[in-house]
Amino acid sequence: MVLKKCLRCKKSITKKTPGLECSRCDVIVHADPACSKLSNKQLNTLKNSPGIEWSCEECLKNLSRRSSFITPDEDAEEEDSDDGPSRHQLIDADKLVEDISREVKKTFREEISGLETSLEYLSEQLTTMEQSIKKQDTRIKELENKNYDLINQNKNLELRVSVLEQGHRELEQKSLSSSLEVAGLPDISPSEVIALTETIASALNMEQNDVQSAQRMPGAKDKPGSIMVEMKSKTVQQKWIDAGKDKCITVGMLMPNAPKETADRRVFIREALTNILFKKATPINVHKIIKDLNSNKAPGLDNVTISDIKVIGEPISQTITNLINNSVKTGAYPDKLKEGCSGKGTHSLLSKFTDEVNSHLNEQRQVLALFIDFSRAFDTLKHDQLVDKLDRCGVRGPLLKWCQAYLRNRSFSVKLDNNYSTPLPVTEGTAQGSVLGPLHFLSYVNDMSGCIINSTCYQFADDTCLVIANKDPQIAGKLLQMDLDALIRWCHDAGLVLNANKTKLLIIKSPYIIHSTPTIELVATYYEHKHNYLQMPTNRQGR
Secondary structure (H helix, E strand, C coil): CCCCECCCCCCECCCCCCEEECCCCCCEEECCHHHHCCCHHHHHHHHHCCCCCCCCHHHHHHCCCCCCCCCCCCHHHHHHCCCCCCCCCCCCHHHHHHHHHHHHHHHHHHHHHHHHHHHHHHHHHHHHHHHHHHHHHHHHHHHHHHHHHHHHHHHHHHHHHHHHHHHHHHHHHHHCCCEEEEECCCCCCHHHHHHHHHHHHHHCCCCHHHEEEEEECCCCCCCCCCEEEEECCHHHHHHHHHHHHHCCCEHHHHCCCCCHHHHCCECEEEECCCCCCCCCCCHHHHHHHHHCCCCCCCCCCCCCCHHHHHHCHHHHHHHHHHHHHHHHHHCCCCHHHCCCCCCCCCHHHHHHHHHHHHHHHHCCCEEEEEEECECCCCCCCEHHHHHHHHHHCCCCCHHHHHHHHHHCCCEECCEECCEECCCEECCECCCCCCCHHHHHHHHHCCCHHHHCCCCEEEEECCEEEEEEEECCHHHHHHHHHHHHHHHHHHHHHHCCCECCCCCEEEEECCCCCCCCCCCCCEEEEEEECCCCCCCEEEEEEEC
């Protein structure tokens, strides 16, 4: 590139020393007062005003000049002075086009410059937003990974808690492996516990030095709890349990001064039980139960269908889990949920019954099966006794309070035409068809099999069957009569009534062996409860 030189000083025109170019010729001089013969003010005006042109001295000298004043020759020509511009005025078309072109370029340059600035700003903002979105995506992935890790850790912790709880139960059961639980005794002072265990040992014909320690356990609702007896060994414990089954020990045998209403109650000797620990519900288990629900089932009181619950099963699992755990923790059961549902089958029980009968028949024994029917079994369970029996089964603490809340706040009324009687509280019975109903009944009759010495007792809810076998049916009948008498006494203490008319005896014998047809008569003694009057014993025979 050839650098232009100043006409005055003959030096090159550079960025530091810019120049002026004549608008009429090619003369270039430095833009300073020395070379351009202009003042600094004039130079600044030229620099800041693109519309002003600069001409050199030679061009200004050769430029033709005329007077600005016009003097007409005659006055008559004044009439034509308003018709338009003077005929003698000249317009430089090239210069006009050049000026217009220059102004257009300037305008476009300014507009494009502003547009470029806006585009650059928007581009920077777009780049910033893209970077922010990338950071947010990275953060979301990090949080998802952390959440996944937390879920895995939660599952691991739940598993470890379950293992620890199981280990705790095993240790507790192991510590009680050589202990006995004596239930059914009235309240006595702690100093009399040791003396009472010695009396029990004498009644069972066992050694008194088999007992290492004995203490009274707390009961439910100020009721006397069972006595925990620590034995020397597991073998000694089993001997005491077997002796307790062979001999029916009552309160009167151990405590001669016991009240008459408690003297005939049986004392049960059994293996020590641990507390039933409630395993907290988890969202994973709740969600699994929701997925396994039958969508064809009718909705509950809230009219929410099972299919809708399945759709939102995962989001609401945590809420349902909290409700379940808080319900058990506080011992509060919602009144509106105290409704029933369908039961379950008896296949496993029937299979065991069939196996035992076939085994006896193969040994050429005759089998006596007594099918027992209770009058209004589910309706006669006394709530106080049910709570006490649940405590004996190991249901204690908040879980026991939760079961009590399930039984409370129930009432009934009688409808005659369109009139209803005053509601009265329900203090007996459990809801039939409910989930807890069969469990309550099984807990209530859990110790019933303890009074059955000679027969095998099969139980499912309120269905009970006693099975005994012998080659001589008369001997089997006598042994079965002893068990029936013990069962009736137990029913009286528990508040249950055996229905002799519906209790049936079935004799099963092999068709391949010739037997004489035996005549077995069983006597069922039961008590009629007539309001607050005296309870009268009545004998009935069943065949």
